[in-house]
Amino acid sequence: VSTEQVSAATSGQVLLPGGTGDSSLVDLLDRVIDRGVVIQGDLVLSVAGIDLVHVGLQLVLKGVEEGDVW
Amino acid sequence: VGEVDGTATYLFGIVRADALPHAAQDLQLPGAGPIRGLEVGPVRAVVCDVDPGAFAALQDPSADDLELLATAAYAHDALLADLAQQGPVLPLRLGTVVADDDTLRRVLAGHAPTLVSELDRLDGHAEWAVTVHLLEDPSDTAASEADADEALTGRDYLQRRRKALDLRDERWRTQEAVAGAVHARLAALAVDDEVVGSRPLEDGAPPLLHGVYLVADDRWPELERTVDELRAAHPSASIEVSGPWPPYHFTAVELDADDLASP
Numbered sequence: 432v433s434t435e436q437v438s439a440a441t442s443g444q445v446l447l448p449g450g451t452g453d454s455s456l457v458d459l460l461d462r463v464i465d466r467g468v469v470i471q472g473d474l475v476l477s478v479a480g481i482d483l484v485h486v487g488l489q490l491v492l493k494g495v496e497e498g499d500v501w
Numbered sequence: 502v503g504e505v506d507g508t509a510t511y512l513f514g515i516v517r518a519d520a521l522p523h524a525a526q527d528l529q530l531p532g533a534g535p536i537r538g539l540e541v542g543p544v545r546a547v548v549c550d551v552d553p554g555a556f557a558a559l560q561d562p563s564a565d566d567l568e569l570l571a572t573a574a575y576a577h578d579a580l581l582a583d584l585a586q587q588g589p590v591l592p593l594r595l596g597t598v599v600a601d602d603d604t605l606r607r608v609l610a611g612h613a614p615t616l617v618s619e620l621d622r623l624d625g626h627a628e629w630a631v632t633v634h635l636l637e638d639p640s641d642t643a644a645s646e647a648d649a650d651e652a653l654t655g656r657d658y659l660q661r662r663r664k665a666l667d668l669r670d671e672r673w674r675t676q677e678a679v680a681g682a683v684h685a686r687l688a689a690l691a692v693d694d695e696v697v698g699s700r701p702l703e704d705g706a707p708p709l710l711h712g713v714y715l716v717a718d719d720r721w722p723e724l725e726r727t728v729d730e731l732r733a734a735h736p737s738a739s740i741e742v743s744g745p746w747p748p749y750h751f752t753a754v755e756l757d758a759d760d761l762a763s764p
Contacts, residue, residue, distance in 0.1 A: 456571055459578055461700040461702050462749045465594075466594065466752075466753075467592040467672050468594065468755075470597055470758050473755045
Protein backbone atom coordinates (compact mmCIF):
# COMPACT_ATOMS: atom_id res chain seq x y z
CA VAL A 432 0.00 0.00 0.00
CA SER A 433 1.68 3.18 -1.11
CA THR A 434 0.47 6.60 -0.06
CA GLU A 435 -0.41 7.29 -3.70
CA GLN A 436 -2.58 4.19 -3.99
CA VAL A 437 -4.58 4.83 -0.89
CA SER A 438 -4.81 8.61 -0.98
CA ALA A 439 -7.65 8.57 -3.48
CA ALA A 440 -9.80 6.81 -0.91
CA THR A 441 -9.83 9.51 1.78
CA SER A 442 -13.18 11.09 2.33
CA GLY A 443 -12.01 14.68 2.07
CA GLN A 444 -11.67 15.55 -1.59
CA VAL A 445 -9.67 18.48 -2.79
CA LEU A 446 -12.25 21.12 -3.56
CA LEU A 447 -10.24 23.09 -6.04
CA PRO A 448 -6.86 22.43 -7.58
CA GLY A 449 -3.95 24.47 -6.35
CA GLY A 450 -2.43 22.10 -3.85
CA THR A 451 1.24 21.31 -3.65
CA GLY A 452 2.46 17.87 -2.66
CA ASP A 453 0.45 14.99 -1.28
CA SER A 454 0.55 14.53 2.45
CA SER A 455 -2.84 12.90 2.66
CA LEU A 456 -1.84 9.80 4.65
CA VAL A 457 -0.28 11.90 7.39
CA ASP A 458 -3.18 14.30 7.09
CA LEU A 459 -5.69 11.49 7.56
CA LEU A 460 -3.81 9.88 10.45
CA ASP A 461 -3.66 13.19 12.27
CA ARG A 462 -7.43 13.34 11.99
CA VAL A 463 -8.39 9.79 12.92
CA ILE A 464 -5.79 9.17 15.63
CA ASP A 465 -5.88 12.52 17.32
CA ARG A 466 -9.53 13.48 17.00
CA GLY A 467 -13.02 12.12 17.36
CA VAL A 468 -15.12 10.85 20.23
CA VAL A 469 -13.09 9.16 22.97
CA ILE A 470 -14.28 6.52 25.40
CA GLN A 471 -12.35 6.68 28.64
CA GLY A 472 -12.01 3.89 31.16
CA ASP A 473 -10.69 0.45 31.92
CA LEU A 474 -13.37 -1.24 29.85
CA VAL A 475 -11.85 0.13 26.71
CA LEU A 476 -9.17 -2.05 25.16
CA SER A 477 -8.52 0.43 22.36
CA VAL A 478 -5.19 0.99 20.66
CA ALA A 479 -3.48 1.12 24.01
CA GLY A 480 -0.96 3.90 24.22
CA ILE A 481 -1.93 6.31 21.49
CA ASP A 482 1.10 8.41 22.45
CA LEU A 483 3.38 5.52 21.63
CA VAL A 484 1.69 5.25 18.25
CA HIS A 485 2.52 8.87 17.61
CA VAL A 486 6.17 8.51 18.51
CA GLY A 487 6.57 5.28 16.57
CA LEU A 488 4.76 6.64 13.54
CA GLN A 489 6.86 9.73 13.38
CA LEU A 490 9.91 7.52 13.11
CA VAL A 491 8.31 5.21 10.54
CA LEU A 492 6.95 8.03 8.38
CA LYS A 493 10.28 9.79 8.46
CA GLY A 494 11.92 6.59 7.31
CA VAL A 495 9.39 6.20 4.49
CA GLU A 496 10.02 9.73 3.34
CA GLU A 497 13.76 9.26 3.33
CA GLY A 498 13.32 6.03 1.44
CA ASP A 499 15.28 3.85 3.86
CA VAL A 500 12.38 1.70 4.99
CA TRP A 501 10.69 0.59 1.80
CA VAL B 502 -25.93 -11.42 24.08
CA GLY B 503 -22.47 -12.78 24.68
CA GLU B 504 -19.64 -12.49 22.20
CA VAL B 505 -17.69 -15.42 20.89
CA ASP B 506 -14.54 -15.89 22.93
CA GLY B 507 -11.59 -14.03 21.55
CA THR B 508 -13.49 -11.25 19.85
CA ALA B 509 -14.05 -7.68 20.91
CA THR B 510 -16.17 -4.88 19.46
CA TYR B 511 -14.65 -2.17 17.30
CA LEU B 512 -16.57 1.09 17.18
CA PHE B 513 -16.48 3.26 14.06
CA GLY B 514 -19.05 5.88 14.88
CA ILE B 515 -22.47 6.70 16.27
CA VAL B 516 -25.55 7.66 14.26
CA ARG B 517 -29.21 8.21 15.09
CA ALA B 518 -31.18 5.06 15.81
CA ASP B 519 -33.63 5.87 13.01
CA ALA B 520 -30.79 5.97 10.50
CA LEU B 521 -30.41 2.69 8.67
CA PRO B 522 -26.96 3.13 7.20
CA HIS B 523 -26.15 0.99 4.21
CA ALA B 524 -22.43 0.64 4.48
CA ALA B 525 -20.38 -0.39 1.49
CA GLN B 526 -20.12 -4.17 1.52
CA ASP B 527 -16.43 -4.29 0.73
CA LEU B 528 -15.49 -2.02 3.58
CA GLN B 529 -13.76 -3.94 6.31
CA LEU B 530 -10.99 -3.45 8.81
CA PRO B 531 -8.04 -5.78 8.30
CA GLY B 532 -8.89 -9.14 9.89
CA ALA B 533 -12.23 -7.95 11.25
CA GLY B 534 -15.81 -9.08 10.86
CA PRO B 535 -18.52 -7.46 8.73
CA ILE B 536 -19.90 -4.07 9.68
CA ARG B 537 -23.13 -4.10 11.67
CA GLY B 538 -25.34 -1.74 13.66
CA LEU B 539 -26.01 -1.90 17.39
CA GLU B 540 -29.11 0.00 18.46
CA VAL B 541 -28.99 1.58 21.93
CA GLY B 542 -32.04 3.72 22.73
CA PRO B 543 -31.99 6.83 20.52
CA VAL B 544 -28.63 6.06 18.90
CA ARG B 545 -27.07 3.32 16.79
CA ALA B 546 -23.43 2.34 17.06
CA VAL B 547 -21.76 1.19 13.86
CA VAL B 548 -19.42 -1.61 14.85
CA CYS B 549 -17.68 -4.81 13.81
CA ASP B 550 -16.12 -7.80 15.58
CA VAL B 551 -12.39 -7.58 15.87
CA ASP B 552 -9.54 -9.58 17.39
CA PRO B 553 -8.68 -7.71 20.61
CA GLY B 554 -4.98 -7.97 19.76
CA ALA B 555 -5.44 -6.65 16.23
CA PHE B 556 -3.84 -3.32 16.96
CA ALA B 557 -1.32 -4.44 19.58
CA ALA B 558 1.52 -4.20 17.07
CA LEU B 559 0.85 -0.49 16.70
CA GLN B 560 2.23 0.24 20.14
CA ASP B 561 5.66 0.09 18.58
CA PRO B 562 4.99 0.41 14.88
CA SER B 563 7.31 -0.75 12.16
CA ALA B 564 6.88 -0.08 8.45
CA ASP B 565 4.69 -3.19 8.12
CA ASP B 566 2.46 -1.99 10.95
CA LEU B 567 2.21 1.36 9.24
CA GLU B 568 0.61 -0.42 6.31
CA LEU B 569 -1.93 -2.03 8.68
CA LEU B 570 -2.56 1.33 10.29
CA ALA B 571 -2.96 3.07 6.93
CA THR B 572 -5.42 0.40 5.76
CA ALA B 573 -7.38 0.67 9.00
CA ALA B 574 -7.37 4.46 8.85
CA TYR B 575 -8.69 4.52 5.29
CA ALA B 576 -11.40 1.95 6.07
CA HIS B 577 -12.38 3.86 9.22
CA ASP B 578 -12.56 7.16 7.36
CA ALA B 579 -14.31 5.73 4.30
CA LEU B 580 -17.08 4.18 6.40
CA LEU B 581 -17.57 7.38 8.39
CA ALA B 582 -17.70 9.40 5.17
CA ASP B 583 -20.31 6.99 3.84
CA LEU B 584 -22.37 7.41 7.01
CA ALA B 585 -21.95 11.20 6.94
CA GLN B 586 -23.56 11.31 3.50
CA GLN B 587 -26.69 9.74 4.97
CA GLY B 588 -27.02 11.86 8.11
CA PRO B 589 -25.12 13.13 11.13
CA VAL B 590 -22.39 10.89 12.51
CA LEU B 591 -20.08 11.10 15.51
CA PRO B 592 -16.72 9.67 14.48
CA LEU B 593 -14.87 7.64 17.09
CA ARG B 594 -11.13 7.89 17.41
CA LEU B 595 -9.38 5.26 15.30
CA GLY B 596 -8.85 2.01 17.18
CA THR B 597 -11.63 2.26 19.75
CA VAL B 598 -12.16 -1.32 20.88
CA VAL B 599 -14.34 -2.39 23.81
CA ALA B 600 -14.61 -5.84 25.35
CA ASP B 601 -18.04 -6.71 23.96
CA ASP B 602 -21.42 -5.39 22.80
CA ASP B 603 -22.83 -5.28 26.33
CA THR B 604 -20.04 -2.98 27.48
CA LEU B 605 -20.70 -0.68 24.56
CA ARG B 606 -24.46 -0.70 25.22
CA ARG B 607 -23.84 0.37 28.80
CA VAL B 608 -21.52 3.22 27.83
CA LEU B 609 -23.82 4.54 25.11
CA ALA B 610 -26.99 4.22 27.20
CA GLY B 611 -25.33 6.19 29.99
CA HIS B 612 -24.42 9.05 27.63
CA ALA B 613 -27.45 9.00 25.34
CA PRO B 614 -28.54 12.64 25.96
CA THR B 615 -25.05 13.96 25.11
CA LEU B 616 -24.85 11.83 21.99
CA VAL B 617 -28.28 12.93 20.77
CA SER B 618 -27.54 16.62 21.27
CA GLU B 619 -24.18 16.28 19.47
CA LEU B 620 -25.90 14.56 16.54
CA ASP B 621 -28.49 17.35 16.42
CA ARG B 622 -25.76 20.01 16.46
CA LEU B 623 -23.86 18.39 13.59
CA ASP B 624 -26.88 17.56 11.44
CA GLY B 625 -26.53 19.18 8.01
CA HIS B 626 -22.91 20.22 8.55
CA ALA B 627 -19.53 18.96 7.39
CA GLU B 628 -15.92 19.66 8.20
CA TRP B 629 -13.63 21.42 5.72
CA ALA B 630 -9.89 21.80 6.13
CA VAL B 631 -7.89 24.70 4.72
CA THR B 632 -4.11 24.88 4.53
CA VAL B 633 -2.29 28.01 3.43
CA HIS B 634 1.32 27.95 2.29
CA LEU B 635 3.36 30.86 1.03
CA LEU B 636 4.75 30.45 -2.44
CA GLU B 637 8.41 31.33 -2.67
CA ASP B 638 9.11 34.72 -4.20
CA PRO B 639 11.64 34.09 -6.99
CA SER B 640 12.92 37.68 -6.96
CA ASP B 641 14.35 37.18 -3.43
CA THR B 642 16.49 34.25 -4.43
CA ALA B 643 17.74 36.10 -7.49
CA ALA B 644 18.64 39.15 -5.44
CA SER B 645 20.62 37.23 -2.87
CA GLU B 646 22.49 35.35 -5.56
CA ALA B 647 23.42 38.63 -7.21
CA ASP B 648 24.70 39.84 -3.84
CA ALA B 649 26.92 36.83 -3.47
CA ASP B 650 28.51 37.41 -6.88
CA GLU B 651 29.74 40.87 -6.10
CA ALA B 652 32.67 41.86 -4.00
CA LEU B 653 31.26 44.38 -1.55
CA THR B 654 32.75 46.93 0.80
CA GLY B 655 31.77 46.47 4.43
CA ARG B 656 29.39 49.40 4.31
CA ASP B 657 27.62 48.20 1.17
CA TYR B 658 27.32 44.78 2.69
CA LEU B 659 25.70 46.14 5.84
CA GLN B 660 23.27 48.25 3.84
CA ARG B 661 22.25 45.33 1.73
CA ARG B 662 21.96 43.11 4.74
CA ARG B 663 19.68 45.62 6.48
CA LYS B 664 17.55 45.91 3.40
CA ALA B 665 17.22 42.14 3.20
CA LEU B 666 16.15 41.97 6.84
CA ASP B 667 13.59 44.73 6.34
CA LEU B 668 12.24 42.86 3.38
CA ARG B 669 11.99 39.71 5.46
CA ASP B 670 10.13 41.52 8.25
CA GLU B 671 7.75 42.94 5.72
CA ARG B 672 7.14 39.55 4.19
CA TRP B 673 6.50 38.10 7.65
CA ARG B 674 3.89 40.78 8.33
CA THR B 675 2.31 40.08 4.95
CA GLN B 676 2.12 36.39 5.79
CA GLU B 677 0.43 37.06 9.11
CA ALA B 678 -2.05 39.31 7.34
CA VAL B 679 -2.80 36.68 4.68
CA ALA B 680 -3.35 33.94 7.30
CA GLY B 681 -5.57 36.25 9.34
CA ALA B 682 -7.60 37.36 6.33
CA VAL B 683 -8.15 33.82 5.04
CA HIS B 684 -9.19 32.53 8.44
CA ALA B 685 -11.53 35.45 9.10
CA ARG B 686 -13.39 34.98 5.81
CA LEU B 687 -13.79 31.23 6.30
CA ALA B 688 -14.71 31.47 9.98
CA ALA B 689 -17.43 33.96 9.03
CA LEU B 690 -19.29 31.36 6.99
CA ALA B 691 -18.72 28.49 9.44
CA VAL B 692 -20.75 27.66 12.54
CA ASP B 693 -17.58 26.53 14.30
CA ASP B 694 -13.88 26.79 13.51
CA GLU B 695 -10.49 25.92 14.88
CA VAL B 696 -6.99 26.97 13.97
CA VAL B 697 -5.00 23.77 14.33
CA GLY B 698 -1.68 24.93 15.71
CA SER B 699 0.36 21.82 15.22
CA ARG B 700 -0.54 18.33 14.16
CA PRO B 701 1.11 15.38 15.88
CA LEU B 702 2.50 13.77 12.74
CA GLU B 703 3.32 16.90 10.83
CA ASP B 704 6.87 16.93 9.62
CA GLY B 705 8.83 20.13 9.15
CA ALA B 706 7.60 23.68 9.43
CA PRO B 707 3.86 24.09 9.97
CA PRO B 708 2.00 25.93 7.20
CA LEU B 709 1.02 29.57 7.44
CA LEU B 710 -2.49 28.49 8.41
CA HIS B 711 -4.15 25.19 9.02
CA GLY B 712 -7.78 25.73 9.92
CA VAL B 713 -10.83 23.49 10.13
CA TYR B 714 -14.34 24.80 9.62
CA LEU B 715 -17.74 23.30 10.35
CA VAL B 716 -19.88 24.50 7.45
CA ALA B 717 -23.59 24.02 6.78
CA ASP B 718 -24.12 21.88 3.68
CA ASP B 719 -26.17 24.59 1.94
CA ARG B 720 -23.23 27.00 2.18
CA TRP B 721 -20.79 24.87 0.13
CA PRO B 722 -21.21 27.06 -2.99
CA GLU B 723 -20.44 30.10 -0.88
CA LEU B 724 -17.37 28.36 0.54
CA GLU B 725 -16.18 27.59 -2.97
CA ARG B 726 -16.71 31.19 -4.11
CA THR B 727 -14.91 32.52 -1.04
CA VAL B 728 -11.90 30.29 -1.69
CA ASP B 729 -11.81 31.52 -5.32
CA GLU B 730 -11.85 35.12 -4.12
CA LEU B 731 -9.17 34.49 -1.51
CA ARG B 732 -6.94 32.86 -4.12
CA ALA B 733 -7.39 35.83 -6.43
CA ALA B 734 -6.71 38.29 -3.60
CA HIS B 735 -3.60 36.48 -2.35
CA PRO B 736 -1.63 35.25 -5.36
CA SER B 737 1.48 34.79 -3.19
CA ALA B 738 -0.28 32.08 -1.19
CA SER B 739 -1.26 28.53 -2.04
CA ILE B 740 -4.65 27.79 -0.51
CA GLU B 741 -5.53 24.09 -0.29
CA VAL B 742 -9.04 23.05 0.64
CA SER B 743 -10.19 19.53 1.43
CA GLY B 744 -13.60 18.27 2.38
CA PRO B 745 -16.23 17.35 3.16
CA TRP B 746 -14.77 15.37 6.07
CA PRO B 747 -16.68 13.64 8.85
CA PRO B 748 -16.64 16.10 11.78
CA TYR B 749 -13.45 14.78 13.40
CA HIS B 750 -12.43 18.13 14.87
CA PHE B 751 -15.88 19.09 16.11
CA THR B 752 -16.76 16.09 18.24
CA ALA B 753 -14.61 16.69 21.30
CA VAL B 754 -16.70 14.34 23.41
CA GLU B 755 -15.25 12.09 26.07
CA LEU B 756 -17.47 9.28 27.26
CA ASP B 757 -16.43 7.99 30.65
CA ALA B 758 -16.98 4.24 30.86
CA ASP B 759 -15.85 3.78 34.47
CA ASP B 760 -18.80 5.73 35.91
CA LEU B 761 -21.06 3.11 34.44
CA ALA B 762 -18.95 0.06 35.11
CA SER B 763 -20.87 -1.26 38.11
CA PRO B 764 -23.29 -4.03 37.16
